[in-house]
Amino acid sequence: MATGSPPASLLSVAPMMDWTDSNCRRFHRMLSRRALLYTEMVTSAAIVHGDLSRLLDYDACEHPVALQLGGSDPAQLRQAVGIAADWGYDEINLNVGCPSDRVQSGCFGAVLMTRPELVADCVAGMIAVSPVEITVKCRIGVDDQIPEDVLPDFIARMRAAGVRRMAIHARKAWLQGLSPRENREIPPLDYPLVHRMKAEFPDMDLSVNGGIATLDQVQDHLRVMDGVMVGRAAYHQPWDILGAADGLWGEAPPFETPTDAALAMRPLILAHLERGGRLHQVTRHMPGLFHGRPGARQWRRVLSEGASTGGIEVCDAALAQTRIDPD
Template sequence: MANREHFSASDIRSAARLSVAPMMDWTDRNCRVFHRMMSRKSLLFTEMVTAAAIVHGERGRLLDYDAAEHPLALQLGGSEPAQLAEATRIASDWGYDEINLNVGCPSDRVQSGCFGAILMTRPELVAECVQAMQAQSPVEVTVKCRIGVDEQIPEEMLPAFIATMRDAGIRRLTIHARKAWLQGLSPKENREIPPLDYPLVHRMKAAFPELHLSINGGIASLEETRGHLAVMDGVMVGRAAYHQPWDIMGAADTLWGDEAPFADPHDVALAMRPIIIRHLETGGRLHQFTRHMLGLFHGRAGARGWRRTLSEGASQGGIEVYDAALAQTRQEAA
């Protein structure tokens, strides 16, 4: 359990200037340690954890993290106010800096549980959920949503949804600037096919100046991030931060006017080495870290050798495989 004194609300709002999206099977605790190595400032998110899993499941496995991951938000999935309240109460012992409710995931599994994006059709239920969570949370409760689902008209639906959240006491939302089509599109297609509507999300900031609003969806560079920050309070980056971690996270802290912690991705790889060794010494496997690091040298000399060596050897090998991959990057760069 990584209980600690929470970051202040103002610190978390500052950190939310850039956040890394919660991504199932990707943003686990090893991924977050890697991302935190590159950025001291940005806000990190867990994978979505269902309220039912926390209430009935193995809590340590679901909620444990390293204190170095702060500032860190826990994302919950669910649609039963009492169960979400109980999950929030339980999670409060772990010292997360924010509790976020998922109102945006379009997967079939989430729909069948009546949570995620399908909740966009039931804003009053979402309001009940967040108020129940707020009653049990020592930290701010936030919401991540879409601009609408299925046949909803985003220009009408989104401001009404935000107003309902505001009236329920929510002061921070992250808005994925795409609709979710719950019938006919897979979760992968829902991340790519529905058109992005950044102007609509930008207009929400003008319509709700008292709220802290972040934009999410298709943002692939720090240059794009800076453009959105001219309008929005925050930007959430997902796949680009995962697949091109150096390009996004390596210079992320410059968004706050700080220097980047490392000069190049080689330095990051070297800094990760003792962390990975400790992981191996406690029975972990190399690929549990390196699967999140395959894109570290994306677009740079040595990227191919790094990815190939780790992809082929990390499932069975130890630190010698990691060292060989790093040597390969130096050889290709020479």
């Protein structure tokens, strides 16, 4: 169980819908003992009315782990936080950054950048009932908003409501005309604006998110920011991002090579299979483990072709491909 709010995270893995499930987090936790991990976004309505075990259960090995909520009803969010408190998450985060259509239709996610006073009411109510820190993830603005005006005002309102830690995706979100994928790639990144926010709000703990693909880039941002949130790079090349990440805290990494990490996953995979799970549910998070290394393509191929129907032998066969001398 969590013992309280974790220290500000130097490195976190962004919450992503249909991706950052418990199997993904356990894999990432194998690679880094210290990175802060997030759940997929769960709506406050789902928690109030849904299957709590399915929505909120996780493995103790995932700590430190944060729950991300989506919603815009202050009373319902407050109720959801009160319910989730029993699950012992290390942090609860409010999503004010997701641009997907299904999020907009529920009036939460990035569309809330246009209603900062409502967000302030939401987080104030969440803070009032939460035993752990309430944080916010946002964009620099949406649509025709001017980020230089909108973002500092938004941060100031969050601070006044009691928020002390935020993650800022350094892109606008275009709520009309761009798909969620395009919103991750087309709007230009404005890191200098996010960096200026740290100078303007030195008492706030601010992380930057968006387009950060290497550990060197993480370290560059940490010269200015309190933390860095990495998204899809942690999925596409997890070893490059997380395999040496604990060095940011001055600690040795858990494993010397991605092969060591793959072998360490075997007991977790076997336990998952013994519970009736399917191999693909775990290994779908692992194709990028050998990114840029000998045998990477064969590793991906064997996993993708066999994981839907196979067992642990598929993992062993895939790993054998990384040991074949390419010459």
